[in-house]
Amino acid sequence: MIFGIRPCDAQAFSLLDKLFGGDDFQDPYYLKRRKQATIISLACTRPQITCFCTFLKGKPDNEEGSDIILFDLEEDILARPITDRGEKFIENLNNWFKEAKESDVEKKNKLMDLSLKKIRSQVNLQNIKEKLDQAFDISFWNEIHQKCLGCGICTYLCPTCYCFDITDEVREGRGKRVRCWDSCMFPLFTLHTSGHNPRPTYKERMRQRIMHKFNYCPENFKEIFCVGCGRCIRNCPVNLDLREVLKVAHG
Numbered sequence: 001m002i003f004g005i006r007p008c009d010a011q012a013f014s015l016l017d018k019l020f021g022g023d024d025f026q027d028p029y030y031l032k033r034r035k036q037a038t039i040i041s042l043a044c045t046r047p048q049i050t051c052f053c054t055f056l057k058g059k060p061d062n063e064e065g066s067d068i069i070l071f072d073l074e075e076d077i078l079a080r081p082i083t084d085r086g087e088k089f090i091e092n093l094n095n096w097f098k099e100a101k102e103s104d105v106e107k108k109n110k111l112m113d114l115s116l117k118k119i120r121s122q123v124n125l126q127n128i129k130e131k132l133d134q135a136f137d138i139s140f141w142n143e144i145h146q147k148c149l150g151c152g153i154c155t156y157l158c159p160t161c162y163c164f165d166i167t168d169e170v171r172e173g174r175g176k177r178v179r180c181w182d183s184c185m186f187p188l189f190t191l192h193t194s195g196h197n198p199r200p201t202y203k204e205r206m207r208q209r210i211m212h213k214f215n216y217c218p219e220n221f222k223e224i225f226c227v228g229c230g231r232c233i234r235n236c237p238v239n240l241d242l243r244e245v246l247k248v249a250h251g
């Protein structure tokens, strides 16, 4: 069970499903866990100033990707099942639940209206893929990366980032193939054994992060791989703001 994630995080699973469970490629390790997991999200009552989920099909009570969505009404928790799995989960624990009152639903609706109003970021994503098709070589990339520290926080916190590395290791005398999380913001991620690196500087790596989410994924999966959670903005140590990058790239 994955419990208490925000609806934007749950929505991200729907995107990752397209990658790890698509027609061309099926990742058995991801799919096994995915099929076994029950996802219980918690509707958002505290959007941050960096949130922009509403520009990416999201909202504080978005149901996509969740089996059950919970609403914190302070005295009580309101639970709404979304999928059959969610229905069954609640049925199996029915002595923990009681029927919601009309007043609970009204309180929930008010909280969600309030929450929606708190999302004030403006991001223009109209035709962003096509705009970025023309933006690979613009001079803007020469400047925007200059304050980036290459720490990788933006990718490790992102619910739609999925880059990984595979290594063969020897552990306790036995060979083991290990897959671990990696980040396109690190130089080693693309370093060839020859010593050549096709993304040698912060410039290429920063451009890759933006292009991957807003240009290559729309090309390959017909989806922008961002849910507007704003974490990469909030936690970047040098305040590199994805919204600003998109604004300039958009033109």
Ligand code: SF4
Pocket: 147, 148, 149, 150, 151, 152, 153, 154, 155, 185, 235, 236, 237, 238, 239, 240
């Ligand atoms: S969090 Fe900020 S400084 Fe760190 S890699 Fe990402 S953009 Fe660069």
Ligand code: SF4
Pocket: 154, 157, 158, 159, 160, 161, 213, 225, 226, 227, 228, 229, 230, 231, 232, 233, 242
């Ligand atoms: S806002 Fe940033 S961290 Fe959140 S999904 Fe988009 S790229 Fe990832």
